Amino acid sequence: MIAFLDGTGFITSRSSMGADLSLLISIAAFVMLTVGVVLAKSKRYEAHRWVQTVAVVLNAVPVVIWMIRSFRLSILPDLPGNLGKSVEALTTVHAVAGLIGVVLGMFVIVRANQLEAKGQSLSRYKNLMRVASVAYLLATALGVWVYIAIYGWPRPTPCRLPTPRRR
Ligand code: HEM
Numbered sequence: 356m357i358a359f360l361d362g363t364g365f366i367t368s369r370s371s372m373g374a375d376l377s378l379l380i381s382i383a384a385f386v387m388l389t390v391g392v393v394l395a396k397s398k399r400y401e402a403h404r405w406v407q408t409v410a411v412v413l414n415a416v417p418v419v420i421w422m423i424r425s426f427r428l429s430i431l432p433d434l435p436g437n438l439g440k441s442v443e444a445l446t447t448v449h450a451v452a453g454l455i456g457v458v459l460g461m462f463v464i465v466r467a468n469q470l471e472a473k474g475q476s477l478s479r480y481k482n483l484m485r486v487a488s489v490a491y492l493l494a495t496a497l498g499v500w501v502y503i504a505i506y507g508w509p510r511p512t513p514c515r516l517p518t519p520r521r522r
Pocket residue numbers: 373374375377378381382414418421422423425426430446449450451452453454456457490491494495497498499501502505
């Protein structure tokens with residue numbers, strides 16, 4: 356599994372499979388979280404609970420499998436000395452925002468599903484849900500920034516057409 360994730364990625368020439376899959380999964384989870392917010396605003400709470408539950412779990416997969424390992428191996432050993440360097444500082448701020456998002460997100464979905472089973476209201480967790488949403492927004496935006504800072508912008512591979520023969 357780790358060998359597969361450490362293998363060559365498909366978005367840029369320098370990225371790994373783990374980084375590319377993490378980027379796509381994080382963006383997909385963030386789109387789902389946004390759809391979930393729209394569902395809550397239109398008072399479709401049952402659909403909102405399901406969508407947010409799936410999105411929070413989906414988001415946690417690359418964090419647990421890829422990002423925490425990557426942070427432990429490449430950032431943590433040189434902290435706090437390297438905090439003056441831009442990529443390390445950016446990744447650390449990203450990791451803190453992400454950790455807050457994941458912990459709050461997990462807490463809210465567990466409580467939401469418990470209270471739903473008892474038929475109770477979740478309105479007392481409204482502010483916590485707002486804080487979690489902001490943390491996810493920040494972590495995703497910073498995560499995309501981290502990706503570009505480490506691997507660069509995706510570039511289309513040059514198309515190699517055969518050179519025309521001279522007559
Ligand atoms: C809401 C939670 C989070 C979201 C949405 C998120 C999103 C992202 C995204 C989109 C990337 C770029 C893709 C990549 O390079 O893997 C990334 C990279 C990274 N994230 Fe997160 N992240 C979250 C939480 C965390 C946490 C909790 C940590 C560490 C404790 C962390 C550490 C990292 C590291 C080290 C990288 C660079 C990985 C690499 O070397 O490729 N992230 N994150």
